[in-house]
Amino acid sequence: MTEPRTTAPALAEDPHPELHMTSSAMLQDIVIGLSDGLTVPFALAAGLSGAVASSGLVITAGLAEIVAGSIAMGLGGYLAGRTEVEHYASELDREHREVREVPEKERAEVDELLADMGLSEATRRQAVAELTADPEQWVKFMMKYELGLEEPDPKQAPKSAITISLAYALGGLIPLSAYFLTSSPTQGLAWSAAITLVCLLVFGYFKSRMTGQPPVAGAIKMAVVGALAAAAAFGIARAVGG
Amino acid sequence: MTEPRTTAPALAEDPHPELHMTSSAMLQDIVIGLSDGLTVPFALAAGLSGAVASSGLVITAGLAEIVAGSIAMGLGGYLAGRTEVEHYASELDREHREVREVPEKERAEVDELLADMGLSEATRRQAVAELTADPEQWVKFMMKYELGLEEPDPKQAPKSAITISLAYALGGLIPLSAYFLTSSPTQGLAWSAAITLVCLLVFGYFKSRMTGQPPVAGAIKMAVVGALAAAAAFGIARAVGG
Numbered sequence: 001m002t003e004p005r006t007t008a009p010a011l012a013e014d015p016h017p018e019l020h021m022t023s024s025a026m027l028q029d030i031v032i033g034l035s036d037g038l039t040v041p042f043a044l045a046a047g048l049s050g051a052v053a054s055s056g057l058v059i060t061a062g063l064a065e066i067v068a069g070s071i072a073m074g075l076g077g078y079l080a081g082r083t084e085v086e087h088y089a090s091e092l093d094r095e096h097r098e099v100r101e102v103p104e105k106e107r108a109e110v111d112e113l114l115a116d117m118g119l120s121e122a123t124r125r126q127a128v129a130e131l132t133a134d135p136e137q138w139v140k141f142m143m144k145y146e147l148g149l150e151e152p153d154p155k156q157a158p159k160s161a162i163t164i165s166l167a168y169a170l171g172g173l174i175p176l177s178a179y180f181l182t183s184s185p186t187q188g189l190a191w192s193a194a195i196t197l198v199c200l201l202v203f204g205y206f207k208s209r210m211t212g213q214p215p216v217a218g219a220i221k222m223a224v225v226g227a228l229a230a231a232a233a234f235g236i237a238r239a240v241g242g
Numbered sequence: 243m244t245e246p247r248t249t250a251p252a253l254a255e256d257p258h259p260e261l262h263m264t265s266s267a268m269l270q271d272i273v274i275g276l277s278d279g280l281t282v283p284f285a286l287a288a289g290l291s292g293a294v295a296s297s298g299l300v301i302t303a304g305l306a307e308i309v310a311g312s313i314a315m316g317l318g319g320y321l322a323g324r325t326e327v328e329h330y331a332s333e334l335d336r337e338h339r340e341v342r343e344v345p346e347k348e349r350a351e352v353d354e355l356l357a358d359m360g361l362s363e364a365t366r367r368q369a370v371a372e373l374t375a376d377p378e379q380w381v382k383f384m385m386k387y388e389l390g391l392e393e394p395d396p397k398q399a400p401k402s403a404i405t406i407s408l409a410y411a412l413g414g415l416i417p418l419s420a421y422f423l424t425s426s427p428t429q430g431l432a433w434s435a436a437i438t439l440v441c442l443l444v445f446g447y448f449k450s451r452m453t454g455q456p457p458v459a460g461a462i463k464m465a466v467v468g469a470l471a472a473a474a475a476f477g478i479a480r481a482v483g484g
Contacts, residue, residue: 039314047306057294060483061303064289068475072281075467083455118379123368130362137360213325225317233310241302
C-alpha cells in the first residue's frame with residue numbers, strides 16, 4: 001500500500017546504470033512487496049496493541065491483513081499486467097490500421113515527433129521517408145516514440161504477482177512475529193517496533209542503494225513512514241476502541 | 243496496496259486519447275487511492291467478522307488499518323515523488339557534465355539512438371549534427387530519449403500524497419460504514435459485502451472506461467479481487483482466531 005504506483009515508473013524505467021547492473025525485475029517486485037508488507041501490517045498491529053488486551057486478537061487481525069493485502073496486491077498486479085499486455089496489443093493493431101488507412105496523417109505525426117526532437121525540415125524529410133519505408137518499422141517507431149509503449153512480456157505478470165505477494169507476506173510476518181513470542185500486546189508492540197524499525201532501516205538502505213539514491217537518507221525515510229503510520233494507527237485505535 | 247506500482251506506468255504514461263481527454267493527474271490519484279481503499283479495509287473487516295464477536299473490534303481494527311494505510315500510501319508517495327524530482331535533477335546534472343566533458347561519447351550515443359529508430363547513416367550524420375548543435379537541446383534529447391525521463395513537477399508530489407490518502411480513507415470507510423450501522427459482525431459483513439461489491443463494480447467500470455479498457459470486464463475483475471481477498475482473510479482469521 002505504502003507508496004502509490006508512481007514509484008514504479010522510476011523503478012521500472014530508471015536507466016541509471018547502478019540499477020541496471022544490480023537489479024532485476026524480480027528484485028524490484030521484492031522491493032514493492034516488502035515496502036508495503038513491512039509498513040502496513042506493522043502499523044495495524046501497533047494500532048491494535050493500544051486498544052485490545054489479547055495478543056491473539058492482534059495476531060488474528062494481523063494475519064487477516066497480511067492475507068488480504070497480499071492477495072489484493074498480487075491478484076491486482078496480475079490483472080494490471082494482463083491489462084497492459086492487452087492494451088499494448090490493441091494499440092499495436094490500431095497503429096497498423098492507421099498506417100494502412102491514413103498514412104498521410106501518420107506521416108505527419110512522425111514529422112511532428114522529429115520536429116519536437118529539434119531536427120530541421122530538410123533532415124526531417126529524409127528521416128520521415130526512411131522511417132516510413134517499412135510498415136513494421138514505422139509502427140514500431142510510433143509505438144515507442146508517439147505512445148511511449150514498450151512491448152510487455154506476457155509471462156511477467158504472473159511471476160510478478162507471486163513475487164510481490166510472497167514478499168508482502170514475508171514483510172508482514174516480521175512485525176507480527178513479535179506478538180507470537182511475547183505474552184501481552186504491550187510487550188509485543190515494544191519488540192515489534194524494535195525489530196521492524198531495524199528492518200525498515202536496513203531495507204530502506206539497500207532499496208536506496210539499488211536505485212542509486214543516498215542510502216542513509218533512504219533508510220531514515222523508510223523508518224519514518226513506518227513509525228508515523230504506526231503512531232497514527234495507535235492513536236486512532238486507542239481513541240475509538242481503548 | 244492492491245495493484246503494485248506496475249499499474250502506474252500504464253496509467254501515468256498511457257497516451258491513449260480517451261485517457262488524455264478525460265483524466266487528470268488528480269483523477270488518477272483518486273483511482274489509485276480508491277482501488278486500495280475499497281479492497282484491503284473491506285477484506286480485513288470481513289476477515290475479522292469471522293473471528294470476533296464484537297462489531298466494535300472490527301471497527302477499531304478497520305479504522306487503524308485505514309489510518310495506517312492512508313499514511314503509508316500518502317507519505318510513501320510523497321517521498322517517492324520527491325526522490326523522482328531529485329533523481330531527475332541529478333541525471334540532468336550528469337548529462338550536462340557528460341555533454342561538456344565527453345562530447346564524443348555522447349555524440350555516439352545520439353547516433354546509436356537514431357540508428358535504433360531505423361535511420362540511415364547519411365541521415366544520422368545530419369541529424370546528430372543538428373541535435374548536438376545546442377547543448378541545452380542536446381541534453382534535453384538525452385534526458386528524454388536515452389534515459390526516458392520527463393521532468394517531474396515538484397508540486398505534484400504533495401498534491402498526489404494528499405489526494406491518494408483521502409481517496410484511500412474514503413474508500414475504506416465505505417465497507418466499514420456497514421459495521422457502524424448494524425449490531426453484529428455477521429450482519430455488518432453481509433451489508434459491507436453488498437455495499438462494497440456494488441462500489442467495486444461501479445468503480446471498476448469507470449476506471450476501465452477512463453483508461454480505455456473494456457468496462458464490464460474491468461468491473462468484474464475489480465469485484466473479484468475484492469471478493470477473493472475478503473474470502474481469504476475470512477478463512478485465515480476464522481482458522482486462527484475463531
